[in-house]
Amino acid sequence: MAKASSKKPRDIAPIDPMPARVDPCLATLVDKPPKGPDWAYEVKWDGYRIAVHIEPSRVRILTRGGYDWTGKFPSIADDARRLAVKTAILDGEAVVLDDNGRSDFGLLQRALGRLPSVVEAGAIVFYAFDLLYLDGRDLRRLPLRERRQLLEPLVAGREGAIRLSEEVQADGDEFFRVACAHGLEGIIAKHVEKPYRSGRGEWWQKITCKRRDSFVVVGFEPSTVPGHLGRLLLAARQGEDLVYVGGCGTGWSHELSRELRSLLGGMATKTPAVSLRRKGAVFVEPVLVAEVEYRAWTDDGKLRHASFKGIRGSADEARIFEVVPTSK
Known part of the structure; x- marks a missing residue:
């Protein structure tokens, strides 16, 4: 009689090649939470979407755009080496928490060294919310329910740099109200019940308390206070072109106003990236992308009640708002 194999199912399952990179699944913006027993909810984190690749001889941390930012997240990379896995790809968000336990994008930027800060890189936490690959198995074909069952034993209850983004089975409207x-x-x-699919789709949906997107900084208006910023001038993509969508004049501290004014002053250009004439405006090279929170759009395609939240990155790293609505 043949002796029964002592190998675990994971050991004898067909080995799937580990992807070098996975384009992330992106959530579609909707007005209200979907209902039904097949939907689960999570907090929407305010940080950088990253994928942690754990390989036999190294750990790689990739941004949504495919950039290798392993060196920017040393504490996450170190903690990833301690997980009880041989190979894995974890999908999640890198954040810095404020004193109230809320993710703060501005604090994250400072921890990454984009602006002067007392916040250290070690303060960055990775909240894992999906598991795409584990010990030779590509899990993307599995429903989210099964992927979470494999993810949770790996990271649940941890208090280090890698933690679990908790999933909530609740009434969506009530959870949104509380959030x-x-x-x-x-x-x-x-x-x-859905598998993991790269790109934007209806199986992941986001409901925001306020609207928030990334826009290219194309200029600024100086403040009446010497050396400070008065207003940022912003643009969105329309096809291959940039289109002016208005500006924002709030959202920064006195110190940050001075830092941004100095940074943008070094990028000044005589050739505007958008068709705009504005007395006193200083136009800059369209290389920086600002994260902006706003309430709505005006009928002529301008941001309403816009507030600056941080520099998202350079124009070749960040996803820029691509459609200019005529009314919202």
Whole structure:
């Protein structure tokens, strides 16, 4: 009689090649949470979307655009080496938490060294919310429910740099109301029976307490206070062109106003990136992307009640708002 194999199912399963990179699944913006037993909810984190690749001889941390930022997240890379896996790809968000436990994009930027800060890189936490690959198995074909069952034993209960983004089975409307009341950015709804699909789709949905997108900084207006910033001038993509969508004049501290004014002053150009004439404006090379929170759009395609939240990155790193609505 043949002796029964002592190997675990994971050991004898067909080996799938480990992807060098996976384009992330992106949530579609909707007005209200979906309903039904097949939907689960999570907090919408305010940080950088990254994928942690754990390989036999190294750990790689890749941004949504495919840039290798391993060196920017040393504490996450170190913690990844301690996980009880041989190979894995974890999908999630890198954040810095404020004193109230809320993710703060501005603090994250300072921890990454984009602006002067007392926040250290070690303060960055990675909240894992999906598992795409594990010990030779490509999990993307599995429903989210099964992927979460494999993810949770790996990271649940940890207090280091890698933690679990908790999934909530609740009434979506109530969870959204509570999230907004606590000053969070919003929530994410995910269909638990769907596989992982790269790109934007209806199986992941985001509901934000306020609208928030990335726009190219094309200029600024100086403040009446010497050396400070008065207003940022912003643009969105329309096809191959940039189109002016208005500006924002709030969202920065006195210190940050001076830092941004100095930074942008070094990027001044005589050739505007958009068709705009504005007395007193200083136009800059369209290389920086600002994260902006706003309430709505005006009928002529301008941002309403816009507030600066941080520099998202350079124009070749960040996803820039691509459609200019005529009304919202």
